[in-house]
Amino acid sequence: MTTRLTVATGAPYDVVIGHGVLSELRGLVGTDARRVAVVHSPTLQDRAEALRSELTELDVHLLEVPDGEAAKNADVLTSCWRTLGEAGFTRSDVVIGLGGGATTDLAGFVAASWLRGVRFVNLPTTVLGMVDAAVGGKTGINTEAGKNLVGAFHEPAGVLCELDVLATLPPEEVRSGLAEVAKCGFIADPTILELIEAAPEAVADTASPLVAELITKGIAVKAAVVAGDLKETGPGGSVGREALNYGHTLGHALERVNSFGIRHGEAISVGMVFVAELAHRSGRIDADLLERHRSVLRSLGLPTTDETPFDTLLEAMRLDKKTRGTQLRFVVLDDLARPAVLAGPDDDLLREAHAALRP
Template sequence: MTTIAVNGPAPYEVVIDQGLDARIAEHAKATGADKVMVVHQPSIAAPAAQLAKHLQAEGLQVVVEEVPDAEAGKRVATPIMLWDRLGEENFSRTDAIVGLGGGAVTDMAGFVAATWMRGIKVIQVPTTLLAMVDAAVGGKTGINTAAGKNLVGAFHEPSAVFIDLERLRTLPADEIIAGSAEIIKTGFIHDPVIIERYEQDPAACLDPDGFLPELIARSVAVKAKVVGEDLKEAGLRETLNYGHTFGHAVELRENYSWRHGKAVAVGLMFIAHLSHARGLIDASLVAQHERILHSIGLPTTYEPGHFDELYQAMTRDKKNRHGTIRFVALTGVGSTTRLEGPSIDELRAAYDAISQ
């Protein structure tokens, strides 16, 4: 078992192990809750029912709620439905929500917990690789609107995060590949050992019996350190958005039909080319981005002809200030900076470099 502490205003632990349902139930009881709502996606109804049994065995009243899969579950209608159910079941400020599922569920369950009675406890139980290394840790919550992804949300730290490595064995290969983009991102911005692992043996980096458990722990440790020092993204936490400015624009243009990790992978290539054009990194680091992403099956290009639409999406990015587009960029592996106010010509050139 690995336990990683997340410090900050409301410290909590990320527990990485196998067979964690009983421990999740014990933690829920220890929070002082009388009632727990388990929020899950359709594909994990059986694990949700199993977790509910463990919670009931601890004497807790359990409400199990299914929400639409993926980004469809982050539309405004979903929290409204859950708020109504919390009201019907008389959930109080001492009760709790469990977000069991992928990143869309942990984002949305956290948002509902943050807003019900101005904040109740949330326990995050990620079941996808992306959620394990990104969405479930750090207290960012949010839902989507027509204007963009996660533009409505709140910072609301979980009382605990439980990462059950057994769940990796039930994931489709494509889920592990997509989620790996966020691990690679943390390697480029803070932990060069992660990059070394992908260069050493890409296949092992996708293998639950290979490097993958180590990579999860390393990626979570990076995020825990960053959010522990900067919960509300005043500075350091912005580094976790490496590759996300262009990636979120792709997601919006694709109406969220692209997996988040795949959009981030293309975003990593976009900012690598933009950074190289600005003289921040050399061509070998751009090539390393492409080599690592390609080695595990992540996309490194995007179709041409959509720059204007993507540019408009980037102008609405949350990191922007006073109308200026701001990117997280590298100056080397493990070293970041801000790239602010690039010209349209520079942005178009980076887009052309990844278009085919």
Template sequence: MTNTTEIRVAGEPGYAIRVGHGLIAEVGDALPEGARKVLVVHPPTLQKEADALRESLVGEREVLLAEIPDAEQGKRIEVASFCWQIMGQADFTRSDAVVGFGGGAVTDLAGFVAASWLRGVAVVQVPTTVLGMVDAAVGGKTGVNTNEGKNLVGAFWAPRAVICDLDLLATLPRNEAVAGYAEVVKAGFIQYPEILEIIEADPERATDVTTDEFRRTIELAIRMKADIVGEDFREAGLREHLNYGHTLGHAIEHAERYQWRHGAAVSIGMMFAAELSRLAGRLSDAAVDRHRDILTSLGLPTTYRLGAWTQLLKTMQRDKKTRAGMLRFIVLDDIGKPTVMQAPDESLLYSAYLEVGEEQRPEVRSTQTSVKL
């Protein structure tokens, strides 16, 4: 495998996603030539790395750092306002740029800040987590959460480039890598069964960030998303397939006040979607069992508290995929064959939830250590 893989996102504007080692040095080259001011948005845990990135970018540029709260707490309109304040006080113009340097929540927030400042300035995404690399940083979906739900406020804003430096994952705790890996598993279920085969052969190597197996699955997941968003940038059709497991997953995140990791919630959401597919006569028992076996082998959860259904249904009814009050779910006709189920009967939804519900809140585990939610 070559040191650097470049995956192109088609469309207008198109851009490159670069995957490899030692790529952090390429951030400066990815910025607009005329950018004289750059805002680097980062979480507290990456202060040392953000300082080093700033030093690599200074010269003719003025580089400012915006430290924001970690994880979903950073995806709030108050945090976006904090970034806008920094940019306003520094007189950022339309030729200047933003760098999102962190996990999925950071790249979502940084993209939204860039999309909204002066109606749009350039953004370069530098994801530092598995979730950020395979999902959040790719595709131009940006946004913040509200009290009513996740990602209800946002904009489509394509990055100039996405730089996935695998070296940034070296110190990532294993439970973080496994939680983010749920989005890789999703890519296997909806398009690339090769991912599932790699996991089934050896779950430990598949989620070990130093192995060729891990890199292969990461690149397949990125390629899947790049292909889809290149055809459907604004989620008019095909891109909806990327939401497999996310309708219930986002509702669980909201119910848990965003204290759960995204991947843990989406894992349960995929299990629910598989059960819904089976009950609708679309998916075989064997395919549903394969979902459960793979997710369990990775230490990801497949059940949630039974008594939460009423609250979850109410939240799902505000989901961004809902049309004219009708719920829409991404389901499978088979592994690798996603489709949309529109306005399913609530009794069918509840029956599917009974298959993933349990009386007590489950313990969420990684393959080695407990995942703190």
């Protein structure tokens, strides 16, 4: 089956999930394009070549970039700009992001910054890319100061989630992506948690209908959130898009202090347990919901403990892009599917919550 979800922002686009969905790529590229740049990681060279074979009437340039977060830096971005300039890319031409979340983040920013914005299409090839990075229009790169500090909001023309590619992923990469799916369950759709709890062993089979359903539900949550608050402004005093950062303040700090040697989903898993501890110690959630975080994430094979020195993490968290002035902000829960913001918590409370993560 193929599922089509519409992201109903000011410039609506579809996310298509299923098998054989790449047949829709030519329509998304459009009739005005003469040149296409396919930004891809080294492991996807064959798939990039296959795309070039499908777009034979166009001048297709393959831009190989490093794996993972190593792609998201100014040097790689400049190299992509150089290729587009030498090829004569115009406003009617197209950038395609083929790969995981880091690749689509970079490709989107290449498209956003070239000629102040050209058309782009996302073809995510990981669970994480499908449920998180490829949808929502956030694009960007990292700097030495922190993750995703330079970027732009630039929505894709469409997103094609080809489920066949998931069979090639290592199990740890699948688990990493499922952390973001579980996040959507905690902040918005508890049926996601119920599905995981009912059959945690089935999530290891990427060809199972359960994995397809979980991915679809995760994308549906993100599509609904960004449709209501594309640029994370928190309309009407609501949490808005900031809810999607659940677990990310500590998670991004863990990624940074580990020089991105930890997978994103693994870091976010620990980050979600941390904010659940914060919420519990602030009297917002009960012990059962706190323990549910640990049990669901452990059932997915994700980490829930951490031994990083707290002061090291605190310094890294102060560089988080959600920080306002000197005030740290954490997305927490007031109850299941009721996200809220905890602003400026006392350092002692943060230290206690982190201490509870020790094995």
